[in-house]
Amino acid sequence: MKFLLFLTAAALTAAPPIVIQNATVLTVTKGAFKGSVVVQDGKIKEVGEKVMIPPGAQIIDASGQYVMPGIIDAHSHIAADSINEGAVSVSSMVGIEDVLDPEDIGIYRALAGGVTTVNVLHGSANAIGGKCQVIKTRWGKDREGILFEGAKPGIKFALGENPKRQGNVSASRTGSGAPPVLRYPATRMGVEDVIRQAFNDAKTYQAEWKGYNERKARGETVIPPKRDLKLDALVEVLEGKRLVHAHCYRADEILMLLRVADEFGVKIKTLQHVLEGYKVAKEIKEHGAGASTFSDWWAYKVEAFDAIPYNAAIMVKKGVLVSLNSDSGELMRRLNTEAGKTMKYGGLTETEALSLITINPAKQLDLDHRIGSIEPGKDADLVIYDKHPLSSFAKVQRVLIDGAVYFERDRDLTERQQREQRKKQLLEKEKQSQPQQKKNAGPGRRPA
Amino acid sequence: MLRYFCRLLCAAALSLSGGIAETPAVIAIRNARIVTVSGPVIAKGTVVVRNGLIEAVGENAAPPADAWIIDGAGLTVYPGLIDAMNTLGLSDSGPMTAATGGGRRGGGPPPTTSSGPPAPPARGPEDRPLNTSYLLAADQISPSDRRIEAARNAGFTSAVTFPNRNIFSGQGAVINLAGERAGNMVVHSPTGMLLTMRSAGFSGGFPASLMGVIAYIRQIYLDAAQYKTAKEIYAAHPVGNRRPDYDKHLEGVLAAPRILLPAGNPKEIERMLRFGQELQQDTILYGLAEGYRAAGTLKRHNAKALIDLRWPEKSRDTDPEQIDSLRSLEMRDKAPSTAAELKKAGVPFAFYAGALTQPSDTSKAVKKAIDAGLPAADALRALTLSPAEIFGVADRLGSIDKGKIANLIVTDGELFQDRTKIRYVLVDGVKYEPAPEPSASPSESTR
């Protein structure tokens, strides 16, 4: 796939201005209308019923089609070579940034589903997980090329069943007959303890370094304290420099985290999954946390048994900043219809529904100055659908990121054929060289 | 005792079959074609070897009176081959595969060796899991490793050998592939520290993932830097300062002159180059199965690379309904072109044969690289002078120059060609004659 797309990737670099014409423009923040979007130098230049067409502009005629801001998935695990550092209950020393995989086909699939920005999160095996990385789905680019430049760093926390799983005997059976090695914690009480302890350690560490720096500044000869990558990340959390995205389900644990965070002066940026968020929407709003949830997942585990598809709608109605996420390489291709479901489950308006996958997650990532709506000055991350994106029957036709076309349905149709041909060629070539390959087999395979 | 006796017997048997000749102090090979690698090919000349060193080389070099003469007419002398990465002499090591930790399952845990109750799983970098950075290959060499002779028969006279079982596996050494005792064999130590991206595996403790491995290595280097500073400050100011704890895991890290990091595809290449820079270590990448796609990146980073000669192949006995991905098909097709691409881009590289099942497969593997566009002279260089340069021993190994160690091979034709046979192998000036290979199988002769 890569090789063929390189051809087009080269063309992406020097992009001429693009004008998308005759479309229904769903700006999300400024209403919807029939008109045009002008894109220049990677940004949205002008939006309106009538626009100035820059000289040399490439025209995309989107008659009968719909343009919306690129979809933002606030919770995903694509594009990474590892997800969980599950051996420890606090794994804040690890980070997705170290294991990004710009060639993960999941990036292309997400792109083809209209997703342009993704928060790639660490897993939920530990109370305090690893660092997250926001990327754009710039398929064909290398690691540097997919990073969302300037995005605030984040970190994963996790509450409930997952982080306590390794504290329970049945789940930690090794299969080797050896006695299971249990990992603290085994209960929600322990999860709170781990988080509070970690914040406490981070404060001590912060003070230790402060003391050292002061003594050093006075000219004293002091042995420096040890740097601790685990606590470095938590000090950033204490200082508000790193956003906390906390996996949670039940109302009690949600409240617990908000209170522990209050205790340390930390603001939880988003609650993830937060399937019982509807029960404590008031407290979530008061703390100021965002909520990023599923449209209709439920019953796959005990803590998801009170999950309801009205969760998003209730939280929206109670003033919480809500987004819908996928947590799945498959579902992320259909976040548009996931948003559509909130119109049925709880009666959100079209704009409210679209906000759940655009401007709201942008705010949850502190990136709403760059993405999340169609407004002049924002990144030209746009999706063109053949039907209204909240319809079950809508299909992505084109996706632009930073004003460059990264996905085109027609191009995809051509490329898939080229790919098949190339495969056939290579298979044939390999077949031809088979006798020689047999020769290279180990000595064990040679006739004696 | 019994084993020692056996070894004596074996040695006797070998000398009877002409394996090891006597060891005259002076040998002169004359009338031979000499491929020096460092300079132009000498069409017809003489190489004089005395006391394990090259005493003279040239068209007009005269064989000394006390020399044992080998008539080199129709023969070619090459520098002995250097396997840039192997585990030769280290009987406790596995094959040299580039465990890059790619994919979500990671590299898997290494087989355990120690007996006794298993240690509790590590709960963080402070437990120093999978860390034997202090292990010196030079201390572990066993001259009786049977793989040494096989490698020598294939033309290898030196190897850079590494412990390879852990994340911080230990310190490699350049060894010559012949010697009575380990002490005779070591040319240089420590030569570099081998790192793998191997996780502790499922329920094996920290680090359980690739990102855990990376964070762990990063933390160890931070610890090592602090350790160094703390030791220095303490040495200067022992009064009033708390003595830093001795940590052998960090001692090893500080002792390494360079590190080796695994990388197969462009993603890993970029990742490991960046990592090496971050750690401020002189870094060599190894593996490079998809290096042909990353020549530019490697050049930009002034990288050095060790290319695995075990080219990726289709796995045997697979489901015909299961077609491999285009990506793996491309890789199998193009992997041998990596060397040519790096050559074009000006990236220093060497080959390693450590992952091959048989050293004798080296020729065929190198031939594939040549067929994929690598000039034959560069292929030779990648097994002689280049590895010597990469590991900082070009002053003593890698080419036929006066004063260098007398590691030579004498062939009856071009190296890496099917019919070419190696007649003699000289290691430290000692001549060996490879035992004749078992007769070729029918499939081999019908090419």
Added chain:
Amino acid sequence: MKFLPFFLAVALFAGADDTFVLRGVTVHPVTGPDVENASLLVVDGKIAEIGDARLKTPKTTKTIDAKGLHVYPGMIDSNTEVGMSEISSVRETSDVSELGDFKPQLRAGIAVNPASEHIPVIRANGIVAAMAVPDGGILAGQASLMRLDGWTWEEMAIRLDAAMHLRFPTVSTASFGPSGFSRASFSEARRNYEARLKNLSEYFERARRYQKAKAAAGAGFKPDLALEAMLPVLAKKVPVMISATRERAIKDAVAWGEKEGVRIVLAQVRRPGSALALLKEKNIPVILGPTQELPLEEDDPYDEAFTVPVEVHKAGVKFAFGSFGNQFSRNLPYQAATAVAFGLPHEEALKSVTLYPAQIWGVDDRMGSIEKGKSADIILTDGDPLEVKTNVKRMFIQGREVDLESKHTKLYKKYLARP
């Protein structure tokens, strides 16, 4: 009975509550053209008449004014764990997989919990019936077609023996054991597969011998419950639902079905390839696995799963959708809708969740479309049921109005009202 309060008053003087007329609706019979501003008369739970606004009905027939609503046949999910599994991660709440390789005597329907919280939740999206499918081993047991209303499983059962579920042996090189993921060679996997297939054929051979022995009714005949359950299968009264995903497995399954002389329905079909022509030729229907899935292989087109129904339709093979599991049954219509976005004709999509499953499971004489004489298993919606935005406003099963409240709507109301 479970009628809504406002409906109560009408019901009091209207006699039987499974007799009524819907007025002002658009009827989508599925088998014929839509009828706008229609009147739909239901008598004794059966569809009696579809007429226009002038349709005359007896004075005593209660009228339900459903102006502007659309009437569709209730949908049928052809593969679920409905009522058999409450919380998938909790073993104690799951009765899907039994031990053993051959257990044709097991009946899924009797393990369907009529009080399962899932039933009202699924129903709320317009699904009136679902196949409850047992799993585990090779011959997993009998799948039961259940209507999603009833006080007991008995009342819910439409056909307890709607199909015999066979998880066809596969040539699988990947396995997951206590020591983690491992890969076997193809030859080894093939041997393993052949051994399992042999066991399967032997089992059917035993069943046939049993059939003969029973017919002969000799003195020494002893009844065997498991083999007894095989008799309707051998008599082609019960189809074998075979889970087979890819081309080779599908072909093997079809060949096996021919050899054994049984009627088959394929399930979880995903990569039929050239087997499609065979399916068409042998007139074998398929239950498609979820459309909303990732492509099977890295190199597959991104929409590979979305377009399987299109291919199957183009090949002229009859198909229905299954949601396979217990969590996403309510999204059944959207599985079909996704295929529409990628080329499946809309009317085919609609049939694949109504008429076709009824035909495949042998109940099209009583459900699957809005036709005179069929059971009034219908839904009233404010739009196309395949659209996510559409609300199912009312539902009737056998002419009885069914409550669309669920655990979810109750929690919604409760917490929306939290001060």
